[in-house]
Structures are given as structure tokens and as C-alpha cells.
Amino acid sequence: MSIVISLQSFVDAFCLTICQKCRDENSSGDCNYNDNYIALIISIFPYILRFAQCVNRYYYTGTRVFLLNMVKHIIGILFCFFYWFYLNGKYH
Numbered sequence: 300m301s302i303v304i305s306l307q308s309f310v311d312a313f314c315l316t317i318c319q320k321c322r323d324e325n326s327s328g329d330c331n332y333n334d335n336y337i338a339l340i341i342s343i344f345p346y347i348l349r350f351a352q353c354v355n356r357y358y359y360t361g362t363r364v365f366l367l368n369m370v371k372h373i374i375g376i377l378f379c380f381f382y383w384f385y386l387n388g389k390y391h
Contacts, residue, residue: 309341339383346375 350372357365 339379342379342383343376346372346379350376 350369353365353368353372356362357369
């Protein structure tokens, strides 16, 4: 989802705003937000919202296409989890 990238850019901007060393060097290299649980939550939040919307629509309409969309968003959530673990060296 494109909003995930936008939210991750927001985390970068927030880190650059509060990190004095990053502002002085004009880089986000020292802002290691990847080991932060907030970055993970921000990444999976849009997928959780869309998953909830699909559950709601499937409940009221009974259309099976929403089941497929639910699976798609669960895969997106799992991808965010595994990618976050990979970035933190949990699976190196």
C-alpha cells in the first residue's frame, strides 16, 4: 500500500526533527528507528485498517472477494513483521 511508504517517511521526518546529531550531519543514518516498535506499528496500521474494512464488508455482503482481500492484507502484515525482524538482525 502506498500509505505505508508515506507513514515510514513520516517516521524518518520525525526522527530527523528530534535527533540533534542527525540534524547536524543532515542524514538519518544514526536515527535507527527500525529497532523501534513504533515503526512496526506504523507500518502495519494501514493493513489492519483495510483488513477490518474487508471483514466488515464480508459480514454485511457475504461477497467472497472480500475474503481474498483479507488474505492479501494478512500477507501484508506478515511481510511487515518479517521485514522488521530482518532489519533488526533477528533472522540473519
